[in-house]
Amino acid sequence: MAYPATASNLLLARCGLVDPASIDDYEAHDGFQALRRALEMGPEWVIEQLTLSGLVGRGGAAFPTGRKWQAVRAAQGEPRYVILNADESEPGTFSNRKLLEEDPFSSVEAMAIAGLTVGSALGYAYIRGEYTTATRYLATAIDAARERGYLGADVLGSGRPFDIEIRRGGGAYICGEETSLFNSMEGLRGEPRSKPPFPVNVGVFRKPTLINNVETLVSVQPILLKGGEAFAQLGVPGFTGTKLFCLSGHIAHPGVYEAPGGTTLRALLEMAGGVANGRDLQAVLMGGAAGMFVPLEHLDQPLIPSALTPLGLTIGSGAVIIFDDTVDMWEVTRLIAEFFAEESCGQCVPCRVGTKRQVEILHRFTMGHGRPDDEQLLQEIGAAMGDASICGLGQTAAWAVLSALKVFPSPSGDIGA
Amino acid sequence: MLEPVTLTVDGRQVTMPAGSTILGALNALDIDTPTLCYDPGLTPVNVCRVCVVELKGARVLAPSCSRQAEDGMEIFTDTPRVRDARRMVLEMLQSSVDTSTAPTLLQYAVRYGTQPDRLEGGATVEQPVRAGDNLLYVRDYSKCILCYKCVEACGHDVQKTFAISVAGRGFDAHIDTGFDVALGDSPCVYCGNCVAVCPTGALMGRTEFDMRQTGTWDEKAQTQVDTICPYCGVGCQLRLHVQDNRIVKVSSPREHPVTRGFLCVKGRFGYEFIHGGSERKHRRL
Numbered sequence: 001m002a003y004p005a006t007a008s009n010l011l012l013a014r015c016g017l018v019d020p021a022s023i024d025d026y027e028a029h030d031g032f033q034a035l036r037r038a039l040e041m042g043p044e045w046v047i048e049q050l051t052l053s054g055l056v057g058r059g060g061a062a063f064p065t066g067r068k069w070q071a072v073r074a075a076q077g078e079p080r081y082v083i084l085n086a087d088e089s090e091p092g093t094f095s096n097r098k099l100l101e102e103d104p105f106s107s108v109e110a111m112a113i114a115g116l117t118v119g120s121a122l123g124y125a126y127i128r129g130e131y132t133t134a135t136r137y138l139a140t141a142i143d144a145a146r147e148r149g150y151l152g153a154d155v156l157g158s159g160r161p162f163d164i165e166i167r168r169g170g171g172a173y174i175c176g177e178e179t180s181l182f183n184s185m186e187g188l189r190g191e192p193r194s195k196p197p198f199p200v201n202v203g204v205f206r207k208p209t210l211i212n213n214v215e216t217l218v219s220v221q222p223i224l225l226k227g228g229e230a231f232a233q234l235g236v237p238g239f240t241g242t243k244l245f246c247l248s249g250h251i252a253h254p255g256v257y258e259a260p261g262g263t264t265l266r267a268l269l270e271m272a273g274g275v276a277n278g279r280d281l282q283a284v285l286m287g288g289a290a291g292m293f294v295p296l297e298h299l300d301q302p303l304i305p306s307a308l309t310p311l312g313l314t315i316g317s318g319a320v321i322i323f324d325d326t327v328d329m330w331e332v333t334r335l336i337a338e339f340f341a342e343e344s345c346g347q348c349v350p351c352r353v354g355t356k357r358q359v360e361i362l363h364r365f366t367m368g369h370g371r372p373d374d375e376q377l378l379q380e381i382g383a384a385m386g387d388a389s390i391c392g393l394g395q396t397a398a399w400a401v402l403s404a405l406k407v408f409p410s411p412s413g414d415i416g417a
Numbered sequence: 418m419l420e421p422v423t424l425t426v427d428g429r430q431v432t433m434p435a436g437s438t439i440l441g442a443l444n445a446l447d448i449d450t451p452t453l454c455y456d457p458g459l460t461p462v463n464v465c466r467v468c469v470v471e472l473k474g475a476r477v478l479a480p481s482c483s484r485q486a487e488d489g490m491e492i493f494t495d496t497p498r499v500r501d502a503r504r505m506v507l508e509m510l511q512s513s514v515d516t517s518t519a520p521t522l523l524q525y526a527v528r529y530g531t532q533p534d535r536l537e538g539g540a541t542v543e544q545p546v547r548a549g550d551n552l553l554y555v556r557d558y559s560k561c562i563l564c565y566k567c568v569e570a571c572g573h574d575v576q577k578t579f580a581i582s583v584a585g586r587g588f589d590a591h592i593d594t595g596f597d598v599a600l601g602d603s604p605c606v607y608c609g610n611c612v613a614v615c616p617t618g619a620l621m622g623r624t625e626f627d628m629r630q631t632g633t634w635d636e637k638a639q640t641q642v643d644t645i646c647p648y649c650g651v652g653c654q655l656r657l658h659v660q661d662n663r664i665v666k667v668s669s670p671r672e673h674p675v676t677r678g679f680l681c682v683k684g685r686f687g688y689e690f691i692h693g694g695s696e697r698k699h700r701r702l
Binding site for chain 1: 463465485498505513538563586587589
């Protein structure tokens with residue numbers, strides 16, 4: 001079905017409009033204009049525009065993109081690498097997939113801009129293994145771009161080289177975590193590395209590496225075409241530009257929606273036609289499995305990181321999963337816990353054992369024979385996982401459970417019985 | 418030469434050479450910090466998370482064993498957050514593995530007041546004891562806390578044999594010879610350096626294992642004698658652990674400049690001949 005028109009259509013501008021396999025179509029829709037402009041204006045200008053735009057990483061960590069690019073450009077060590085992180089594996093998150101399947105050239109162009117800006121000659125597109133269609137379109141796009149001189153030994157006659165290779169993930173959620181992704185690319189076990197050192201200095205193959213999410217990189221093109229300030233004026237101070245949200249679950253029109261920064265969950269719900277079948281809204285899971293259940297009184301809260309943090313909320317990947325009043329939410333919570341027990345790499349104790357214990361306790365809960373101190377245990381396990389795990393997986397693997405304890409009625413009693 | 422760094426730990430200032438870790442600073446201040454996966458002779462892997470400390474301005478706790486000390490850092494080593502995390506990590510380990518031969522871990526457990534029975538009934542790391550596939554050491558991975566020390570000692574850091582690695586993921590992650598082949602079919606050279614670094618007794622010399630089985634292992638009754646290995650010209654220092662006038666274990670002092678605590682198969686396990694006429698002399702690997 002066609003997606004309802006949104007207020008701002010920046011990142012999805014070409015999705016559904018152009019033939020994703022046609023470079024001519026892409027060129028006819030502003031394609032490669034940003035790359036030309038970047039070459040004309042130079043790397044300092046590109047980074048300045050990114051900084052002015054206020055763009056932050058869209059993968060979930062929200063690090064200022066301009067600062068990251070500047071840091072890689074200034075990093076010691078050769079060669080440098082650019083990585084497109086398309087290992088999109090967060091449950092309920094499918095915006096990268098849409099961008100890659102419907103507008104693959106924009107990722108190619110953005111990677112070339114990134115490479116020429118930070119001084120890298122080689123980029124890797126690390127794509128989730130299950131994304132076969134996206135991989136095919138991206139591979140086609142890379143070849144077509146190389147044929148037209150947008151990639152290769154001499155990008156658009158600038159005398160500077162940049163090319164892209166595809167790497168496919170093997171199916172592990174943890175490999176979307178940037179340092180595990182490096183290990184995966186190097187043929188090592190998919191385990192996160194300790195940070196610091198950060199990828200900008202010590203990344204893949206121990207070299208300075210710029211790694212960005214697909215959505216972040218795709219945002220670069222409109223920034224360079226319209227100017228950083230114009231981008232910043234979309235949205236609000238504190239969340240500039242537009243963000244893709246993935247609405248799924250019991251929603252009338254599931255899909256990817258683009259909204260200016262500062263939008264609310266209620267606005268997103270309305271955009272997607274509200275709860276499916278006219279039922280009542282019971283719960284919203286924001287950010288996917290690594291996210292949290294949002295108390296319904298916050299539906300009108302503008303989604304701005306600085307305002308969400310004090311409430312214990314984050315936007316994360318932009319996944320918004322809707323549950324109607326028919327769902328047993330503790331069962332959902334247990335399934336999320338099982339997801340993490342399955343996907344933990346097992347390297348550090350808090351995550352390896354904590355994810356397992358979460359499942360066991362929630363299993364007792366949902367079977368109706370919880371123990372009196374189980375809630376307290378979940379709190380303590382969750383706190384240790386959040387504080388002492390090595391990487392973002394372990395640090396966030398208790399969020400959904402902890403938020404469920406806050407948002408849903410206590411399961412002690414006859415829940416699930 | 419990089420400038421030394423000055424940091425504050427629990428309100429006390431300390432200046433450390435550039436490149437020091439936070440743990441180095443804690444040691445310089447005589448702050449007793451629990452560690453399980455840390456070993457001064459191995460690259461820090463920071464996986465056990467019992468050495469975590471609070472670093473002002475950081476979102477999460479920092480592993481002191483691997484985090485480099487930086488100028489101006491403010492570290493807190495005994496806040497409720499730190500104590501809770503350390504206690505919980507120890508409880509998690511106690512609830513999932515057999516810690517009966519892990520004295521250091523049990524000592525920390527007392528210090529942090531763990532209550533592992535709260536997690537009772539949960540999954541435990543149970544694997545068959547691999548006692549039969551060689552004569553020199555026993556692998557009982559139900560005691561393994563996955564500190565990675567054996568993997569490092571076998572691999573890059575010491576032996577460079579790469580006979581073992583971690584396989585599986587999540588709670589099922591475990592040390593593996595590669596498709597779980599018997600040691601004899603693995604690249605293992607029986608140097609026993611994995612046994613030397615194991616903090617929990619999951620890896621144990623055959624003599625010690627057998628004596629523990631029969632209840633005759635008695636560390637209090639043991640004496641230690643230092644000598645030089647007679648097998649070759651390298652001059653490794655051996656520390657003979659002697660009980661009832663028989664050698665029951667051979668180690669090497671970690672501070673020894675030649676061995677740094679690591680030996681080869683002959684030095685570590687070739688001691689039966691001393692006892693002469695042993696029933697074992699005809700056995701082969």
